[in-house]
Amino acid sequence: MLKLLGSRLATAVPSLIGVVIVTFLLTRVLPGDTAAYFAGPAATPQAIAEIRTKLGLDKSLPAQFADYVSALAHGDLGSSLSTGQPVATEIASRLPASAELTLAGLVLALLIAVPFGIIAAVRQGSWIDHACRIITTAGVSLPVFFTGLLLVYVFYFKLGWAPAPLGRLDVFFSAPETVTGFYLIDSLIARDFETFRAALAQLAVPAITLAIFALAPIARMTRASMLAVLSSEFVRTAKAAGLTDYTVIITYAFRNAMLPVVTTLGMVFSFLLGANVLVEKVFAWPGIGSYAVEALITSDYAPVQGFVLAMAILYVILNLLIDLAYGIIDPRARSEA
Amino acid sequence: MHGVVDVKEHAAKSSEAPSGPLLEVRDLTVEFATRRGIVTAVSKVDLTLGKGETLGIVGESGSGKSVTSYTVMRILDRAGRIAEGSITFSGIDVAHAPESEMRDLRGREMSMIFQNPRAALNPIRTVGAQIGDVLLQHVQADPRNVKHKVIDILKQVRIARPEDRYHAYPFELSGGMCQRIVIALALACRPQLMIADEPTTGLDVTTQKAVMDLVTELTRERGMSTILITHDLGLAATYCDTVMVMEKGKVVETAPAERIFRDPQHPYTRKLMRATPRPGITLKDLLPEGEGAPTAAAARSPVADAGAPLLTVENLVREYPRQGAPSAFLAKLKGKPLTPEETIFRAVDGISFEVKRGESVGLVGESGCGKSTTSTMVMRLIDPTAGKITFAGEDIGAIPAKDFAHHPMRKRIQMVFQDPTESLNPRYTAARAIADPLLRMGGYSGGAKLDARVAELAEMVGLPQNLLERFPHQLSGGQKARIGIARAIALDPDLVILDEPTAALDVSVQAVVLNLLEELKQRLGMSYLFVSHDLHVVGLLCDRVIVMRQGRIVEEGTAREVLEAPKDAYTRELIAAIPHPPV
Numbered sequence: 026m027l028k029l030l031g032s033r034l035a036t037a038v039p040s041l042i043g044v045v046i047v048t049f050l051l052t053r054v055l056p057g058d059t060a061a062y063f064a065g066p067a068a069t070p071q072a073i074a075e076i077r078t079k080l081g082l083d084k085s086l087p088a089q090f091a092d093y094v095s096a097l098a099h100g101d102l103g104s105s106l107s108t109g110q111p112v113a114t115e116i117a118s119r120l121p122a123s124a125e126l127t128l129a130g131l132v133l134a135l136l137i138a139v140p141f142g143i144i145a146a147v148r149q150g151s152w153i154d155h156a157c158r159i160i161t162t163a164g165v166s167l168p169v170f171f172t173g174l175l176l177v178y179v180f181y182f183k184l185g186w187a188p189a190p191l192g193r194l195d196v197f198f199s200a201p202e203t204v205t206g207f208y209l210i211d212s213l214i215a216r217d218f219e220t221f222r223a224a225l226a227q228l229a230v231p232a233i234t235l236a237i238f239a240l241a242p243i244a245r246m247t248r249a250s251m252l253a254v255l256s257s258e259f260v261r262t263a264k265a266a267g268l269t270d271y272t273v274i275i276t277y278a279f280r281n282a283m284l285p286v287v288t289t290l291g292m293v294f295s296f297l298l299g300a301n302v303l304v305e306k307v308f309a310w311p312g313i314g315s316y317a318v319e320a321l322i323t324s325d326y327a328p329v330q331g332f333v334l335a336m337a338i339l340y341v342i343l344n345l346l347i348d349l350a351y352g353i354i355d356p357r358a359r360s361e362a
Numbered sequence: 363m364h365g366v367v368d369v370k371e372h373a374a375k376s377s378e379a380p381s382g383p384l385l386e387v388r389d390l391t392v393e394f395a396t397r398r399g400i401v402t403a404v405s406k407v408d409l410t411l412g413k414g415e416t417l418g419i420v421g422e423s424g425s426g427k428s429v430t431s432y433t434v435m436r437i438l439d440r441a442g443r444i445a446e447g448s449i450t451f452s453g454i455d456v457a458h459a460p461e462s463e464m465r466d467l468r469g470r471e472m473s474m475i476f477q478n479p480r481a482a483l484n485p486i487r488t489v490g491a492q493i494g495d496v497l498l499q500h501v502q503a504d505p506r507n508v509k510h511k512v513i514d515i516l517k518q519v520r521i522a523r524p525e526d527r528y529h530a531y532p533f534e535l536s537g538g539m540c541q542r543i544v545i546a547l548a549l550a551c552r553p554q555l556m557i558a559d560e561p562t563t564g565l566d567v568t569t570q571k572a573v574m575d576l577v578t579e580l581t582r583e584r585g586m587s588t589i590l591i592t593h594d595l596g597l598a599a600t601y602c603d604t605v606m607v608m609e610k611g612k613v614v615e616t617a618p619a620e621r622i623f624r625d626p627q628h629p630y631t632r633k634l635m636r637a638t639p640r641p642g643i644t645l646k647d648l649l650p651e652g653e654g655a656p657t658a659a660a661a662r663s664p665v666a667d668a669g670a671p672l673l674t675v676e677n678l679v680r681e682y683p684r685q686g687a688p689s690a691f692l693a694k695l696k697g698k699p700l701t702p703e704e705t706i707f708r709a710v711d712g713i714s715f716e717v718k719r720g721e722s723v724g725l726v727g728e729s730g731c732g733k734s735t736t737s738t739m740v741m742r743l744i745d746p747t748a749g750k751i752t753f754a755g756e757d758i759g760a761i762p763a764k765d766f767a768h769h770p771m772r773k774r775i776q777m778v779f780q781d782p783t784e785s786l787n788p789r790y791t792a793a794r795a796i797a798d799p800l801l802r803m804g805g806y807s808g809g810a811k812l813d814a815r816v817a818e819l820a821e822m823v824g825l826p827q828n829l830l831e832r833f834p835h836q837l838s839g840g841q842k843a844r845i846g847i848a849r850a851i852a853l854d855p856d857l858v859i860l861d862e863p864t865a866a867l868d869v870s871v872q873a874v875v876l877n878l879l880e881e882l883k884q885r886l887g888m889s890y891l892f893v894s895h896d897l898h899v900v901g902l903l904c905d906r907v908i909v910m911r912q913g914r915i916v917e918e919g920t921a922r923e924v925l926e927a928p929k930d931a932y933t934r935e936l937i938a939a940i941p942h943p944p945v
Contacts, residue, residue, distance in 0.1 A: 149440075256439070258481040264437050265476075266496045266547055267469030276495070277484050355486050356531045 029359075033348055037341040044337040045097065049090055052326035059324045063106050080106075093330070102334070103327030105320065112331035116313060120335060121206025122193055123312035126304070127297045129209075129228055130235025131290070138240045139286070142247025146255060147274060157244055165241035169300045173234040173307040180230055187230045188223075190308040198223045231308040238300055239293050246289040250282040257281075283354055291347045295340065382453075384554055384587050385411040385434065390447035392426075392433050403429045403442070404611045411555070416581070416588045418598030418619065420634070421608035422868035423839070427591045430608075431557045434589075435472060436464050452554065470500040473548035475577070477560035479540035483532040489543045490516075490528030493550055500551045512550075519546045519576060537729075538569035542576070549580055556581060557589045562597070566728035566895060571939040574601055593868060595638045596941040599623055607631045637873040639898035641925060645880050648873035648902070669718035672856055672889050673740065678749035678759075680710040680735050709735045711913035712749070717857065722883065722890035724900030724921065726936070727910035736910070737859045737893045741777055742766035754856060773803040776850040780862040782842035786834040792841075793830040796820065796848045804853050819848040822885075823878060840871035844878070851882060860892045864899065876903055897936055901925045909933050 060077040061068070068076075077083050081092055096103060102112035138161070145157040164172075180187040188195055193208055198220050201211040208224035254260060255278050263277045302314035313332060320328035351358045392404040404426040411417050419427045432438050434449055436456060449456035451472060454463070476482040484492055493512045497503040503511045509528065516524035519542040532540055541561065548556055558577060562570035578601055581588050592598050598605050599619050606616040607630065615628040626632045633650045684707045710732040717723045725733045739746050740753075742763050751759030758771055766772055776799070779785035786795055796816045800806040806815065820830055823844040834842055843863065850858050860879070864872040880903060883890060894900045900907055900921070907924040909917040909932070917930040928934045 258476060258478060259484045261437060262474075262476060262482045262544070262547065263484070263495075265435055265468055265474040266499070267465045267467070268495055268499050269465065272495060272499070277487070281484070281486055357485065357533055 029348065029352060030345065033345055034341075037345075041334075041337055041341065044334060045094070046090075048330045048333040049093055050086075052329050053086065053089070055321075055324060055326075059106065059326060062324050102331040105328045106325045107320070107323050112327050115316060115328065116331055116335050118206070119311055119313040119316050122310060123298070123301055123305070123314060124339075125193075125207045125209065126228065126231055126310060126312060127235065127294065127301055129232035130297055131239060131294060133232055133236035134239035134243055134293070135290075137236065138243035139247050141240075142244040142286075143251055143274065143279060145244070145248045146251030149252065154248075157248065161241035161244045164237040167237075168303070169234055169238050170303040170307050172237050173231065173304055176230050176234055177307070188226050190230065192309050192311055193224065193227055194220070195223050195227065231304050231310060234304055234307075235297055235300060239297055242289055242293050242296075243286065247282065247286050250285040251278060254278045254282045280354060284351065287347055287350050287354070291343055294343055298336065298339075383410045383412045384415075384452055385409070386448075386450045387430070387434065388448045388450075390430065390433065390449060391445045392429050392438070392442055393445045395441045395443075402445070402611060404433070406447070407608075407611075407613055409606060409613070409616070411587050411589065413554070413587055414582075414585045415604065416578075416590065416602045418590045418592065418602030418605040419608060420592060420595055420598045420605055422593055422634075422870060424610065425608040426611035427608050428559055429611075431474070431559055431589060431591055435468055435474060435557065437468070437474075466500070469496050469548075469553070470502075470551045471553050472555040472557070473551070473553045475541075475544050475548050475556065475558040475561045477563045479537060479544045480532055482544050483540060485532055488529050488531055489535070490530075493543070493546055496547055496550045502551050515546045515550050516543075518580065519543070519549070521546075537565055538573060541565065541569075541573050545573070545577060545580070549584075552584055553586065555587045555589070557591065559591045560593070561590070563593075567897075567936060567939040568728060570597075571941075574941075577601075594941065595623075595634055595869075596640070600941040607634065633870060637869040639869075639872075639896070639902055641898065641901075643902070645877050645902050649877060669720050671716040672719045672721075672754060673717040673891070674750075674752040675716065675736075675740065676714045676750040676752075677712045678710055678714070678736065678739060678751065679708065679712050679747045680732075680739060680744070681747040682707045682709055708913050710739070710746075713910070713913070713915050715908055715915065715918065717889050717891055719856070719889060720883075720887050721906065722892055722904040724892045724894060724904035724907040725910060726894055726897055726900050726907060728895060728936075730912075731910040732913040733893050733910050734861065737777075737861055737891060740857075740891065741775060741859055742769075742772075773799070773853040774856045775859065776853065776855040776857075777859045777861065778846050778850045778863045781866050782839055782846050782863075783834060783866075785846055786842060788834055791831050791833055792820070792825065792837065792845050795834075795845050796830075796852060799849055799852045815852070819852055820844075822851070822882065823848040838871075839867050840874065843867060843871070843875050847875075847878065847882070851886060851888070854886065855888060857889045857891065860890055860894075862894050865894070865896075872899070879903060896940070897925060898940060909936070 058073075060073050060080060060082055064073045064076050074083075081089060084092070093103075100113065102116070104111050105115060108115070141153075141157050141161075145154040148154060167175075177187070177190050181190060194200060201208060201215045201217055201220050204211050204214050209221060209228070212218070212221040212224055255274075260273060260278055263273045268277070298314070301312060302318055304310065305312040305315040306318075313335065317329060317332035319325075320332070348358075387407060387409045390404060390407040391402060394401045394403055407426070407430055409417065409419075409430075419430065421427045429438070429442070433442075433444060434451070434456065436459075444457050447457070451467070454467065456464070456467075459467075483489065490509065490512050493515060494503070494508045497508055497511055498505070513524045513528055516527060521527050521539065521542055527535070527539075532543070535543065545561075556577075561577065562573055565573060574597070577588070580586075588602075590598060590602055595605075599622075602619050604616065605619045605622045607614050607622070607628065609630045615622065615626070615631045617627070622631065623635065626635055636650060637648050639648065684705055713732075713736065715723070725736060727733045735744075738744050739759075740751060742751075742758055742761065743766075745763045746759055749759065750757060753771060754774065756771060758766070758769075761769055761771075790798070793813075793816050796819050797806070797812055800812060800815060801808070804815075806812045816830065817827060820827060825841060825844045825848065829837060829841060834845075837845070846863070863879070864875050867875060876899065879890070882888070890903070892900055892904055897907070901924075904921050907917075907919065907921050908915055909924065909930065911932050917924060917928065917933045919929075924933060925937065928937060
C-alpha cells in the first residue's frame with residue numbers, strides 16, 4: 026500500500042512541473058499589459074516602464090521563470106498587485122472556504138444520489154426509477170447560478186428560512202479559531218455551537234445548489250453499475266444461498282458497484298470546483314474561485330499562478346485518495362501495485 | 363461440526379414431509395417476457411426425485427435445462443414466470459410459497475453449484491467470509507464460532523491449508539479450487555437437494571474428475587439428492603442414476619442411466635449419443651445416421667509419411683516474469699540475488715516437433731501446459747525467448763512478431779479461434795468478416811470478384827448465402843464457427859491453427875464442424891495444428907498427437923498409439939479422466 030502511494034506521488038511530480046511551466050507561460054501570453062493596468066489610465070510611459078522594472082517584467086522570459094521558480098522553492102507565491110497581500114496567505118484563507126462548500130455539496134449529493142441510484146436499480150422500471158431520472162436530469166440541466174438564485178429567492182426572500190446570502194458567517198458572529206479552516210469543524214473544536222449553527226445556516230443553501238448539480242452523474246452511475254452487478258453471477262449465487270435482500274444488495278452488489286462510482290466522484294469533484302466560481306459569486310462566498318476570476322480580469326498574474334498550482338495539487342491529492350479508496354474496496358487493485 | 367448437525371437434524375425434522383419424493387415437478391411451463399413477446403422456455407416438464415437419488419438433465423443450449431432448475435429454486439430473473447404447473451419440494455408448494463419461506467429454503471434445504479466458479483464468487487470478499495455469510499444467514503453458526511466452522515467445511519471439500527485459504531480472494535485461487543469453494547457454499551448447511559448446473563464446464567478433465575468425485579462422495583455421505591445439469595452425456599452417464607434428456611424446452615426421454623445409453627428410444631437422444639466423442643469411432647460416426655458427406659471422414663486416408671515437413675519447431679522456449687516474485691531490488695539489498703527460477707516462469711520449456719504437409723497434429727494438455735503459448739508463437743503473435751520456428755523452409759521465428767503481420771508468409775498461416783462469438787467483429791456482417799483477410803492480404807479490392815470469392819467460401823463451409831448479410835448476433839454458434847473457418851481458409855493457407863474451435867459449441871454442432879474441418883483439409887490440402895484439452899476430439903481429427911505438460915512434451919505419437927496405448931503415466935491419467943457413455 027505504501028509502495029502504491031509512493032509510486033503514485035512520484036508520477037504526480039512531472040505533471041506538477043508541467044503545471045508550473047504552463048501556467049507561467051499562459052499568464053505571460055494573456056492579453057493586457059499588467060504594468061499599464063496598474064499604472065492607471067493617466068500614467069506616463071516612464072511611469073509604466075518604472076512599474077515594469079519594479080515587477081521584473083522587463084527581464085527575458087527565462088529569467089522571469091527562474092525568479093518565479095526560485096521564489097516558489099521558498100514557498101513564496103508572490104503578491105497580488107490589486108490587494109497587495111501575499112498570494113500564499115490569501116489562498117490559505119480562501120481555499121478552506123471553497124473546499125468546505127464543495128465537500129458539503131458533494132457529501133449532500135452522495136447522501137441523496139447513492140441511495141436513489143441503488144433503489145432505482147433494484148426497482149428498475151418502477152416509478153422511483155423514473156423519478157430518479159427526471160429529478161437528476163432537471164438538476165444537471167439548470168445552470169448553478171440559476172438554481173442558486175432560485176433557492177435564494179425561495180428560502181431567503183419568500184420563506185425567510187435561510188440567512189442572507191452574504192458569505193460564510195453572519196456579521197454578528199466572529200470566525201472560530203482557525204484549525205482546519207473549515208468553519209463547521211473549527212467551531213465544533215472550539216465548542217462554539219452558536220457559531221456552528223450560524224455557519225451551517227450560511228452553508229446550507231449554496232451547498233444544496235451544488236448538490237443539485239452533482240446529483241445526476243452520481244445517481245446515474247450508481248444505477249448503471251448496480252444494474253450490471255445485480256445481473257452478475259455471484260449475485261445469483263448469493264441469492265441461491267438464501268442470503269437476505271439487504272446482504273445481497275449492500276454487501277455483495279453495492280460494494281462491487283462502488284468502484285465506478287468512486288471514479289465518477291473524482292470527476293464530479295472537479296466539475297464542482299468549476300461550478301463553484303458561479304456559486305461563490307451568487308452567495309458572496311469568500312472562496313478561491315471568485316478570487317482567481319477577479320485576478321484574471323485584472324491581469325494579476327501571481328494569484329492566477331497560485332490558484333492553478335493549488336488546484337493541481339488538490340487534484341493530485343484527490344486522485345491519490347481515489348486510488349487508495351480503490352485499494353480498500355478491491356483486493357485485486359491492491360495486489361497489482 | 364457437531365453443532366451444525368444438531369441444528370440440521372432439528373430443522374430437517376420440522377420441515378420433513380411425511381412421505382413421497384423429495385422433489386416433484388408436474389406440468390411445469392415457464393415463460394419469459396421478451397421484446398419480441400412471450401417466449402416459452404420450458405413446457406410441460408415432469409420430474410420426480412427421491413431422497414438420495416441423482417438425476418442428470420442433459421440437453422444442448424436452449425433446451426431449458428437451466429431454466430427448469432432455476433425455477434425449482436425460484437431464482438429466475440424478473441422476466442421469467444411460472445405459467446403453469448406445480449413444484450413440490452419436501453411438501454412445500456414452491457410456486458406459491460412466500461418469498462421469505464423460499465429464502466429460508468435456499469441454501470439451507472436446496473442449493474446450487476454454478477458453472478464458471480470464479481464468476482460465481484464475489485470477487486472482493488474473502489472466500490471464508492462468503493461461506494460464513496451463508497452459515498450465519500441460516501443460523502448454522504454464530505459470530506463466535508463461524509470461522510472455526512468455515513475452516514471445517516473447507517477441510518471437507520479438500521482445500522489444502524484451509525486456515526490460510528479462509529482469507530483468500532477468489533482471484534487468488536485456481537478454477538478447480540474456486541469450484542470447491544462454490545461446493546462448500548452449497549453444502550455448508552447440509553441441504554437435502556443440490557443442483558449442479560454444468561459444474562465442470564471450463565475445467566480441465568482431471569480437475570473435472572476430482573470435482574465430480576468430491577461432489578458424489580459428499581452428497582452420498584449425507585444422503586442428499588442431486589440434480590446434475592450438463593450438456594455432456596458422458597458425465598451424466600458416469601455420475602447419475604437417472605437421466606432426463608431435454609430438447610427445446612421439452613423432456614424427450616427419461617430413463618435409468620445405463621438403459622438410456624444401451625437402448626435410447628428417442629431420435630434426439632440417439633443423435634446426442636452419436637455426437638458424443640468416444641473411443642474407437644471415426645468422425646463420420648458422430649453425425650446422425652445417414653448424414654454426412656461420404657467423401658469426408660469415411661474416405662480419410664492416413665497421410666503419407668513422404669510429406670515434406672511444413673512446420674518445424676526446434677527447442678522452442680518462452681519465458682515470462684514470475685508473478686508475485688520477490689523484489690530483485692530487496693534481494694540485492696539482502697545480499698542474496700534471486701536465482702532465475704525465482705523470477706522467471708517457463709511457459710514453454712524447450713519443445714521440438716514438426717507438422718508435415720497435409721497432416722493434422724493435435725496439441726493436447728491441460729490449462730497452463732503451454733499449448734496455447736506454443737500455438738501463439740507459431741502464429742507469430744508473440745516472440746519466442748529462444749528456439750527456431752521454420753515454416754516452408756523459412757525461419758519465421760526470426761521475424762519479430764510486430765513485423766510478421768505485414769510479412770508475405772502471414773497469409774499462409776491462419777487461425778480459427780476458440781470463441782466463435784468473441785472472435786468476430788460485432789459490427790461486421792458475415793460477408794464482411796469473411797472478406798476481411800481477402801481485402802487485407804489477398805489483393806482484392808471489393809467488387810464482383812470479391813463477392814464471388816466470399817460466396818464460394820461460404821458455400822465451402824456450408825453457410826447459406828442468405829445469411830451472409832447478417833450480423834454475428836443474428837447467427838447461431840455453429841454458423842459463427844463456420845464464418846471463423848471461412849475466414850481462416852480464405853487465403854488458401856498451408857497451415858491452419860485451430861485453437862479449441864469447438865469448445866464453445868454443443869456436441870451435435872461440434873460433430874458437424876469437426877466433419878467440415880476434415881472435409882476442407884482433404885479438399886484444400888492444408889495442415890492443421892489442433893490445440894485442445896479434449897483427447898477424444900483430437901483423436902478423431904488428428905493424425906498425430908502431442909501431449910504437453912508444464913511446458914514440455916511428455917508423449918508424441920500417432921493418434922491411435924497415444925489414445926489406445928499411452929506410454930506416459932500422465933497421458934493415461936488424462937484419458938482415464940474423460941467420462942464417456944458406456945458403449
